[in-house]
Every structure is written in structure tokens, then in C-alpha cells.
Amino acid sequence: MKRLSMLLAGSALAMSASAVDWLDASESESGSSFSLDLDSIEGSDIKVLDDYKGKYISVFINGTYPADNKYRKEHGAYYDNQQLLISCKNASYYRRAYVNYGPNNKAIKSWQSKKPILTSTDFKLTSPKTVGRTIIEQTCSYYKQAK
Template structure:
């Protein structure tokens, strides 16, 4: 069942990446860029049990990491007792990008990470995760600090959502 949920999270995030309108919002001091998909911003039907009157939105976020060198490690393997040691090269793949789905509360600039998929430079999935929480409370959300990348992402998503909402009225 857990494998199925990971597959669903991966496919949902990959599907969202096809019809996208990525807008770069911020860059971190480490060189990572953060973008949001304006086409993915929508009202969420997920209720927070201790704050029912607050409208939350969902958004797809993309974090692109700076190019990194391939790391090679040598590992010594011993096949049998007393046998010669054999050196094996192991390549560690580093994350090139991370697609994430966030549930955002514009009221207090907080977010809850619903799912993510990490990719290497060859678009190979390194790790994926999807929340299995059936019920959320405000304690599940992380409040962002002012003048941070997280706050800028949330403010941009909330502003875009409000503009779209006003244009459709």
C-alpha cells in the first residue's frame, strides 16, 4: 500500500510538471532556485479540523539545486574469508531538483508539505514521499519567518491566487 501511495505521489507531481507555468520566485544563498507553478495554484478542499473557516490553497513548487560534481567513493568488498579484497567504485547521485506539493494557509503564511519527488540530473527518481495524514490541524503547518525564501514563495502564491480569484469575479 505504501508503494502505491509513493507511485501516486510521483505520478501526480510528474503530471503537474507537463502543463506548467513555472515562475522563479527566489534564489537561496546556496544557489538553489525556487519556482512555483502558477497554473497549479487552486483552492484546496482539505479541511483543517481546528480552523474550518480558513481557505487554504495548493501549489506545486520546484527547487533546482546548483550543479554538483559526481562524487565517487571507493568501497572495499570481501567476498569470502581470506579472499582478496576487491575495490568497487560507487557513484552517489545528488539531487538536481525537487518537485513538491504544498498546502498553504495565506492567513498566517504557513505551509504543509503534502508530497515531494527528488530527481537526479538524469531525471531518475531518487526519493519520493507522500503524506499519509488523513486529518490535519494547524499544528501540522510550519509558519514561515519574514524575509525568507519560504515566506516569499507563500506570499507569491497567495498574491497570484487572489489576483486570479478577483479576475474570475
């Protein structure tokens, strides 16, 4: 069963990676760069238990890590694809799935959330002037323009 969920997460995120409309969103001080898949930005019908009336947005992001990056050294990931659920109201996000890729575009690790019900405590708040906040602001801005 675990293998099946990894396969599903990997195939969903791999399909996202082939999208052609990527927007360079942010670069960290360590040289990591992050892009948004503009074609993947959409409203989500997922409800959060303690914020039932809240509106959430789904987006795929791509992170690329240079050779001397701590994340790459620890996890072996040259790049990754992640699916996030975003709350524009709270500038917070919940990671729904990810796939880490190593050399030759080989998937080396994947994960998909098994949580059937989310609460606001599942979301990670972002701080101003961080990569996470920049990604959220750009995603929310693009979503509002596209509506």
C-alpha cells in the same frame, strides 16, 4: 502499499513538472532556485481540524539545487517537485508530497502524506524575508489576482 503511494505521489508530481507556466519565485543564498507552477494554484477543500473556517491554497513548486548545495550533497537531489498546502492568513505551509530527482531526471525518492486529518500544528510557519515566505506571498498574491 508503500510502493503504490510512492507511485501515486511521483505520477502526480511528474504531471505537474510538465506544466508550462512556471514563475521564478525565489533564490536562496546557497544558490537553490524555486519556481511556482501557476497552473496548479487553486483553492483547496481540505479542512484543518482546529481552523475549520480557514482557507487554504494548493500549489506545486519546483526546487533546483546546484552541485555544491548542501541539500543536493545530502540527498542526491538535482531538483525536486513538491505539493504544498498554504495558509495565507498565517503565512504557513504543509508539505503534502514531494519527488526528488537525480541525474537524467530519474526519481530517487518520493513521499506522500498519509495524514487524513490536519491541525494547525502540522503547518510550518515562515519567517519574513525567507524563501518560504516569498513563495507563500507570491502564491497568495497570484491566487487573489486570479479569483
